[in-house]
């Protein structure tokens with residue numbers, strides 16, 4: 001008889017760099033104000049990595065906490081899925097560097113490039129791999145050092161982003177529950193809304209573009225905003241349908257923390273009341289792939305959610321990509 005396997009999150013961890021950049025600091029750098037940033041985005045401060053710190057460093061710190069929380073050893077991990085758009089290098093993958101430094105000697109690894117949806121993409125893959133009896137302990141990481149691809153002279157973007165990592169151990173169990181369902185989607189025809197145009201093989205970095213801003217993240221803010229609400233609403237309803245649940249069953253909604261108005265607007269559209277919506281954007285800004293696992297780890301460690309609670313994760317990001325997951329903790 002084939003025993004059904006379920007994919008449970010058994011430990012989470014997160015890490016942010018020490019250095020904090022406040023809205024008041026940004027007032028000294030570009031033509032902006034604390035009032036504009038707070039009312040338009042909800043962000044008050046963000047954490048910024050120092051020059052020598054990169055995505056693998058943040059990932060390792062977050063992963064060690066997740067491994068400890070799960071009560072396993074690094075050698076028990078058989079797969080590492082790492083979502084990021086800010087890898088340490090083009091080659092090798094950041095997941096390889098993390099695997100080595102963690103001592104995850106039995107793990108296969110890969111990076112996932114899905115921008116802010118990277119963690120939810122990873123979680124969805126982890127669920128499938130665990131349920132298919134391929135893997136027993138999957139480390140899923142969402143990490144960014146967006147500060148390194150931010151144009152600090154562009155007020156349209158530099159006020160929005162922060163650096164962070166979040167991680168979760170997805171474990172195979174015969175106990176029903178865990179990650180109940182997921183949904184992934186994309187629309188590459190909207191790639192131009194959020195992109196870095198130089199530094200790949202289409203436009204390599206050379207003397208002609210090194211200083212013209214093309215190696216930094218550019219965004220059509222208002223268009224991204226509209227698509228964010230539309231796609232996250234769709235993703236939330238779709239995963240509810242797939243899991244035969246309704247909005248009333250959700251104990252906590254953790255959406256990608258891009259803008260407080262996007263989060264509140266999405267929650268209203270899917271009928272999740274404000275007290276069930278997790279918001280920490282004021283502390284960290286938009287940390288892309290790290291935002292959902294960072295918030296999930298905070299919610300667990302502060303007791304905002306407990307074992308048995310139903311949590312809706314919903315994300316969107318550059319690509320465009322979007323997705324969702326419903327997890328019974």
Ligand code: ACO
Pocket residue numbers: 031032033036037040041115116155156157159194219220221222223224225228258259262286288316317318
């Ligand atoms: N300080 C002061 N004024 C500013 C700033 C700033 N930092 N940035 C823009 N402005 C100005 C604009 O120039 C504009 O001035 P104008 O009216 O004279 O032309 C005015 O403020 C309004 O600008 P809008 O862009 O229309 O402002 P909006 O209310 O749309 O807010 C924002 C902009 C915050 C970027 C919003 O559109 C947004 O959050 N978009 C979504 C961003 C997002 O979710 N990104 C996620 C993906 S990130 C990833 O994948 C890595």
